Amino acid sequence: DLNKDFNVRCANVTGNESRVGKDIGWVNDIGQDNFDFMIYNTLAYVFNGAKGVSFLPPDDTFVEKVVNVAGQNILLIHGHNGFAHDTDRKVAAKFGQYAQQGIILKYVICGHIHSAVISDIHARSSGLPGSNNYSQNALNLTGKASQNIYIINSNGDIHGMKIDLQDTTGYNG
Numbered sequence: 609d610l611n612k613d614f615n616v617r618c619a620n621v622t623g624n625e626s627r628v629g630k631d632i633g634w635v636n637d638i639g640q641d642n643f644d645f646m647i648y649n650t651l652a653y654v655f656n657g658a659k660g661v662s663f664l665p666p667d668d669t670f671v672e673k674v675v676n677v678a679g680q681n682i683l684l685i686h687g688h689n690g691f692a693h694d695t696d697r698k699v700a701a702k703f704g705q706y707a708q709q710g711i712i713l714k715y716v717i718c719g720h721i722h723s724a725v726i727s728d729i730h731a732r733s734s735g736l737p738g739s740n741n742y743s744q745n746a747l748n749l750t751g752k753a754s755q756n757i758y759i760i761n762s763n764g765d766i767h768g769m770k771i772d773l774q775d776t777t778g779y780n781g
Contacts, residue, residue, distance in 0.1 A: 611660050614660075619673070619675045621672060649666070683702060683715070696727075703729075715760075716731075717732075718733075719732060719735060720732075722740055724756060726769070734752060736755070737753060753772075755773065757769055
């Protein structure tokens with residue numbers, strides 16, 4: 609549906625919940641042993657050759673990567689490293705960390721917490737499962753099954769929108 613009006617670029621970072629094996633780690637062999645990684649690559653295969661749809665290839669940085677969309681540097685980060693609290697300060701620190709390397713970020717997108725937020729300089733996607741015990745009991749956050757989408761313009765405008773995925777009526781899955 610989005611591709612009717614927009615070019616669609618897809619990128620991913622690996623999380624900690626959808627791992628296939630019991631080992632947790634961020635090296636290639638463990639990072640790729642992950643359902644998110646498999647789903648992403650399956651979608652890339654299905655949409656291969658589709659006009660206006662592209663998938664950025666996975667690389668060695670499974671939990672954090674900078675992607676350039678419409679001339680804007682966007683940091684994708686899983687968010688397991690403390691982005692639940694004091695997020696604005698931690699995002700500002702990431703802006704500084706990358707600026708030290710000569711990379712000027714425009715926006716930061718993360719996940720992990722299972723509760724959606726969209727702000728001026730960062731956003732957090734909830735996820736397909738919605739809330740879980742960790743987000744509800746350890747972080748005192750409640751979320752819904754949702755995903756965010758972003759329209760990123762070459763003039764620097766970034767428009768984020770949360771897509772609620774609670775109602776699955778009419779979808780076979």
